[in-house]
Amino acid sequence: MKFFNRDFNDMPINTTSVLAGKIRAFGHCILASSIVLGSASALAQDTEKTEEEKKADLERIVVTVERRSQDIQDLAGTAFAFSGxxxxxxxxxxxxxxxxSIPGLExxxxxxxxxxxxxxxxxxNNTELGDPAAATHLDGVYIPRPSGIxxxxxxxSRVEVNVGPQGTLRGRNxxxxSVNIIPWRPAIGQWNGSAEVEFGNYNHRTITGALNIPVNDVLAFRVAGIKTDHDSYYNDVGPLDLELAEAAxxxxxxxxALYEPNDDLSIYMSYDFAREQGTGYTGTxxxxxxxxxxxxxxxEDPRDVVGRGFSPIQDTIHDGFKLEVTYDLGKVKLEYNGSYRDLIYDYQAATPLSPDFPGVFDALAPLDQALDDFSxxxxxxxxxxxxxxxxxxSDDDASRLTYTAGIFLFDERQQTFLASAGDRGGFFQGAEFNQPNTDTDSFSIYGDATYEFSADTRLTLGLRYTKDTKTRQGVNARYAFALGGFDVNTGNPFGCCMGARVGTEGFQFAGxxxxxxxxxxxxxxxxSDDEFLAFxxxxIAQFGDRDTLDDIFANGVTQGGAENRPACSDSDVTDGLICNEDGTHSFAVPISPNNSITVQDGLIDNEFVDWRIRLEHDLNNEQLLYGLIATGHKSGGFNDTFSDPTTGLTLAPTYQEESVTLFEVGSKNEFDLGDIPTTFNFSAFYNDYRDQVFTNLLSVEQALEFNSGAPVDPLDATPGALVVSFSFNAADSAIYGMQxxxxxELPYDINFNWTALWLEAEIENSQEIxxxxxxADVAPDEAVFQSIDGNRLPRTPRFQLNASLSQIFDIGSGTxxxxxxxxxxxxxxxxxxxxIDYQNPDNPRRRLDDSVDAYWTVDAGMGYTHGDGALRIEAFANNLFDEVRTAATIITQFxxxxFFTRPRTFGVRVRYTY
Known part of the structure; x- marks a missing residue:
C-alpha cells in the first residue's frame, strides 16, 4: 500500500483557502474520510511535481488515529476523517x-x-460518578468532561474518529x-491570516479570524478566535414570551506557539478558551x-412549547493548556505531552410546561399558576x-520494527452540585446533591509494536496496564416539608394551600x-428538626423576592407558621378552611419523615489489562487484507451512599469495569473500474461487550436487597420512600455487522463517496432489572424487575447509509x-x-415510547473561489428538509x-485570506 508520512498540522491558512475548492473535487468529507493536506515544506516542493503527482497527493487521506501519520488506506482498521x-x-x-455523517456514530x-x-x-451517566465510553480529545488531549467543547x-485541520476499542494507544475509557478534534498549528516562516463572517437563519452571526505570525526562522505564533450568536431554536407559544433553550x-x-531551534527539537504550546452563555438544553x-x-x-414542532418561570441561564467556561516536546534521539524520538484543563459548567432552568397541542392551555389550568411556577x-x-x-x-524508517511505548498519568479533581427547588409545593421543596470532592487518579503503562516480516506482511502487538482510583465525599439530601391549612370539614390538617413559594425571582442556591x-x-x-432546617x-444563598418558605420557617418548626403565609381566598372560607384574623391560613409545619440527608463517602480501585493483535497483508500495492483482535475497558464506579434502616450502616455499593473485545477482518482496495479510479473497502466485526452497566431508580429497600444478592421484592417501596439512582453490572451484549x-472519481471532476453499515446489537445474559x-415509591407494582434479554441496545439503527456528490469547475474568474x-x-x-409495556404488551402506553422512526437527512453547500483564492464565498444548508428527530430521551414516572437534532439551518459566509 502507498504510505505518506507527512506532518500536516502546520498547514498555512492561505494555502488552505486557495485549495479549498480543489479539495472537494477529490473526496468530500463524507464516509471513510476527507482530505488532509501536507505541511508547508511539502507544499513548497509542489512546483517540481507533475499535475498527475499533485492530484495523487491531494487524493491521499492522511490520519493519525494510531498516533502516527498514515494514509487511511494503509490503516488496518476502521476510521473516519473530516477536514475543517x-x-x-x-x-x-x-x-x-x-x-x-458517519454510520455507527451518535x-x-x-x-x-x-x-x-x-x-x-x-x-x-453524566454525573461525577460516570465516565464516557468513547474518548474525546482536543489536539490529542483527553477531555474527561466534554461540555462546552x-x-x-x-x-x-480535521476531525478524526477511530472505531473500536483503543485500549493500547488512546487508553483511558x-x-x-475515540474522537479527536485537531486544530491547525503555527507555520514557521510564513505570514498569513484569514477573516470570515457568516450569517444565517435564527439570526445566526459568526465572526472567525486567524493569524499566523512568524517571529523568526525557528519560532512562530498562531492566534485564532470565533464569536457565535444565534437565537433560540425553541419558540414560546405561551403568554410569557420567554427566550428558551438552545440560543447561543x-x-x-x-x-x-511552535519553537523548532533545530531538526531534532520541537516545542509546541497552546492555550484554548471557550465560553458558552446561551440558554442551554432543557429538552421538551x-x-x-x-x-x-x-x-x-x-x-407539528417539538420546539413550540409553553414556557414558564424564567429563561434558562447557562455559563460554561472550558479552557486548557498543552505542552508538547519532541526530541529526536536518532533512531527513536522522545515525546512529552502535558496538559491542564478546567471546566466550569453552570446551568439553571425551569423546564417548559409542555409542547404545543390543541387544548394545551385548558390542560394547564389554572394557567396563571402553571406559568408562575418557578420550580x-x-x-x-x-x-x-x-x-x-x-x-x-521509533523512527518509521529505522528498521522493520516500529513501536511506541509510554507512561500515562491522569488526575481529575471535581466539584459537582445538582439541586432543585419545588415551587408551589406542599410536600416537596427540593433535592440537593453536593459533592465538593470527587477525585480520580489513573496510571497506565503501554507498548505497541509492529514488525514487518516482509514488504507485504506485518504483525502488530499491543499491551496496556491501567490502574484507576476514584474517591468521593459529599452529601445528598431530599427536602420534604408537610405544609398546609386545616380543613374543618374533613379534619385534614393539609386540606388546602399547598402552595408555599420557593425559587422565585432572585433565588440563589449556595452551591x-x-x-x-x-x-x-x-x-x-x-x-433534629432544627439541625435539618439549619442544613x-x-x-440557599438567597431566597427569591416572592418566596414564602423562608418566612414560614422563620421561627423554626412551628404549628401555625410565621408572619408571611399565603392569603385565604373567599372559596377557602366557604369550604370551611380555618383562617386567621389577619386573613392568612394557619399552617401545620412538621418535618416530613421522608426527608433524608446522607453523607457521601465512596471508593473504587480498579486495575485491568488491554491488548491487541493484528495481522495485515498487502496482496499488491493497492489491496490490503487485515484481521485484528483488540480490547478496551471503561472504569467502574460506586453508587450514592445510603443508610440501611435495620443496621444503621451506610453503604456505597460499587460496580466493576465494563470490557469490550473486538474481532474484525477487512480489506481495503484501490483500482480502476474502466477509466474510473475507484476505492472499495469492507470489514466484518464482532464486539463482545461484557459487564455492561445500567442505571435504574430503586427504593432504598430494593437497593439493599439487590446489593445483598437476595431476591428483590418489587413491593418494597412504600409511597414517599427514598428513591436512589443505582448502577450495576447488568448484562452482556453482542454487537456485530459489516461495513x-x-x-x-468520475469524469468532469465529479466525486461520489458512500458508506453503508449493517449493525446488530443484542442484549444477552441480562440480570432482571x-x-x-x-x-418505586409511586408505582411499586410497575417498578418491578424485568428481563431485557433479546432487547436491542439503544442508538443502534440496523441499517445506515451516507453518500455525497461533489464537483468543481472553472468559470473564468475563478472556480x-x-x-x-x-x-x-x-x-x-x-x-x-x-x-415495551410489560403490563400492556398489546397496547403499550405512549409515555413509554422511546423509538425513533427511520429518516433521511440532506446537507448541501456551494462555494465560489475568486482568482488566486484570496476571496471565497459559500452558501450552505444543514438538514435541508428539516428532519428533526429525537437524539436522546429521559423517561421516568413523571x-x-x-432532546432533538438540530433543525434546518442555512446561511452564507465570506472569507478573505492573505
Whole structure:
C-alpha cells in the first residue's frame, strides 16, 4: 500500500483557502474520510511535481488515529476523517452535527453534556460518578468532561474518529473508540491570516479570524478566535414570551506557539478558551400530551412549547493548556505531552410546561399558576484535570520494527452540585446533591509494536496496564416539608394551600458555598428538626423576592407558621378552611419523615489489562487484507451512599469495569473500474461487550436487597420512600455487522463517496432489572424487575447509509464547487426497554415510547473561489428538509423528556485570506 508520512498540522491558512475548492473535487468529507493536506515544506516542493503527482497527493487521506501519520488506506482498521473546510461547507457547526455523517456514530447533547456512542457502545451517566465510553480529545488531549467543547470547533485541520476499542494507544475509557478534534498549528516562516463572517437563519452571526505570525526562522505564533450568536431554536407559544433553550452566545479563543531551534527539537504550546452563555438544553417534556392520549406525531414542532418561570441561564467556561516536546534521539524520538484543563459548567432552568397541542392551555389550568411556577434546577460542575504522558517512538524508517511505548498519568479533581427547588409545593421543596470532592487518579503503562516480516506482511502487538482510583465525599439530601391549612370539614390538617413559594425571582442556591456538610452538628448520632432546617437554609444563598418558605420557617418548626403565609381566598372560607384574623391560613409545619440527608463517602480501585493483535497483508500495492483482535475497558464506579434502616450502616455499593473485545477482518482496495479510479473497502466485526452497566431508580429497600444478592421484592417501596439512582453490572451484549465504503472519481471532476453499515446489537445474559420508567415509591407494582434479554441496545439503527456528490469547475474568474450529502438511519430505540409495556404488551402506553422512526437527512453547500483564492464565498444548508428527530430521551414516572437534532439551518459566509 502507498504510505505518506507527512506532518500536516502546520498547514498555512492561505494555502488552505486557495485549495479549498480543489479539495472537494477529490473526496468530500463524507464516509471513510476527507482530505488532509501536507505541511508547508511539502507544499513548497509542489512546483517540481507533475499535475498527475499533485492530484495523487491531494487524493491521499492522511490520519493519525494510531498516533502516527498514515494514509487511511494503509490503516488496518476502521476510521473516519473530516477536514475543517469540508465540515464548514455543509454548515456543520459543532461536534454533535458530525453524527449525521458517519454510520455507527451518535453524538447527542443531553442538557449540555456531550454523549458519544459508537456502534452502540457509550454512556449516558453524566454525573461525577460516570465516565464516557468513547474518548474525546482536543489536539490529542483527553477531555474527561466534554461540555462546552463545541465552542473549540474552529480553525481546525480535521476531525478524526477511530472505531473500536483503543485500549493500547488512546487508553483511558475508549471502549467504543475515540474522537479527536485537531486544530491547525503555527507555520514557521510564513505570514498569513484569514477573516470570515457568516450569517444565517435564527439570526445566526459568526465572526472567525486567524493569524499566523512568524517571529523568526525557528519560532512562530498562531492566534485564532470565533464569536457565535444565534437565537433560540425553541419558540414560546405561551403568554410569557420567554427566550428558551438552545440560543447561543459563544466565544472561542486559541493561542499557539511552535519553537523548532533545530531538526531534532520541537516545542509546541497552546492555550484554548471557550465560553458558552446561551440558554442551554432543557429538552421538551411530552408527559402532559402523552398522558392525555395525544399522538406525539401530531405535534407539528417539538420546539413550540409553553414556557414558564424564567429563561434558562447557562455559563460554561472550558479552557486548557498543552505542552508538547519532541526530541529526536536518532533512531527513536522522545515525546512529552502535558496538559491542564478546567471546566466550569453552570446551568439553571425551569423546564417548559409542555409542547404545543390543541387544548394545551385548558390542560394547564389554572394557567396563571402553571406559568408562575418557578420550580427550578441547577447543575454546577468544576472539573480540573492534569495529564502527563511520556512516549518513546521509533523512527518509521529505522528498521522493520516500529513501536511506541509510554507512561500515562491522569488526575481529575471535581466539584459537582445538582439541586432543585419545588415551587408551589406542599410536600416537596427540593433535592440537593453536593459533592465538593470527587477525585480520580489513573496510571497506565503501554507498548505497541509492529514488525514487518516482509514488504507485504506485518504483525502488530499491543499491551496496556491501567490502574484507576476514584474517591468521593459529599452529601445528598431530599427536602420534604408537610405544609398546609386545616380543613374543618374533613379534619385534614393539609386540606388546602399547598402552595408555599420557593425559587422565585432572585433565588440563589449556595452551591459550592455551602458550609455545612454533616447535618449532625452536635454529634449525637441524630439529626433534629432544627439541625435539618439549619442544613436546608445553609444550602440557599438567597431566597427569591416572592418566596414564602423562608418566612414560614422563620421561627423554626412551628404549628401555625410565621408572619408571611399565603392569603385565604373567599372559596377557602366557604369550604370551611380555618383562617386567621389577619386573613392568612394557619399552617401545620412538621418535618416530613421522608426527608433524608446522607453523607457521601465512596471508593473504587480498579486495575485491568488491554491488548491487541493484528495481522495485515498487502496482496499488491493497492489491496490490503487485515484481521485484528483488540480490547478496551471503561472504569467502574460506586453508587450514592445510603443508610440501611435495620443496621444503621451506610453503604456505597460499587460496580466493576465494563470490557469490550473486538474481532474484525477487512480489506481495503484501490483500482480502476474502466477509466474510473475507484476505492472499495469492507470489514466484518464482532464486539463482545461484557459487564455492561445500567442505571435504574430503586427504593432504598430494593437497593439493599439487590446489593445483598437476595431476591428483590418489587413491593418494597412504600409511597414517599427514598428513591436512589443505582448502577450495576447488568448484562452482556453482542454487537456485530459489516461495513462497506467506497469512492468513484468520475469524469468532469465529479466525486461520489458512500458508506453503508449493517449493525446488530443484542442484549444477552441480562440480570432482571427494575423498570426505571416507573418510580418505586409511586408505582411499586410497575417498578418491578424485568428481563431485557433479546432487547436491542439503544442508538443502534440496523441499517445506515451516507453518500455525497461533489464537483468543481472553472468559470473564468475563478472556480465554483458544490457538495450534496445525504444520510439515512433506520429506526432505533433510545433506551434498553425498547418501548415495551410489560403490563400492556398489546397496547403499550405512549409515555413509554422511546423509538425513533427511520429518516433521511440532506446537507448541501456551494462555494465560489475568486482568482488566486484570496476571496471565497459559500452558501450552505444543514438538514435541508428539516428532519428533526429525537437524539436522546429521559423517561421516568413523571417525564418523557426528549432532546432533538438540530433543525434546518442555512446561511452564507465570506472569507478573505492573505
Amino acid at each position: 473546510e469540508d465540515l464548514k461547507a455543509q454548515g456543520i457547526q459543532d461536534i454533535t452535527d458530525i453524527s449525521e 453524538i447527542g447533547n443531553n442538557q449540555g453534556n456531550v454523549e458519544v456512542w459508537i456502534r452502540g457502545i457509550g454512556s449516558s 463545541g465552542s473549540a470547533f474552529f480553525d481546525i 475508549a471502549t467504543a473508540g 452566545d459563544n466565544l472561542g479563543l486559541r493561542f499557539q 417534556n411530552y408527559a402532559l400530551p402523552l398522558g392525555l392520549g395525544i399522538d406525539p406525531d401530531t405535534i 427550578r434546577f441547577q447543575f454546577l460542575t468544576d472539573s480540573e484535570s492534569i495529564i502527563h504522558e511520556l512516549r518513546l517512538l 459550592f458555598g455551602r458550609s455545612i456538610y454533616d447535618p449532625d452538628q452536635n454529634g449525637d448520632g441524630n439529626v 436546608y437554609f445553609d444550602g 462497506f465504503d467506497g469512492k468513484f 427494575q423498570d426505571s420508567r416507573f418510580q 465554483l464547487d458544490y457538495v450534496i450529502s445525504t444520510g439515512w438511519r433506520d429506526s432505533q430505540f433510545l433506551t434498553i426497554f425498547n418501548s 417525564d418523557n423528556t426528549r
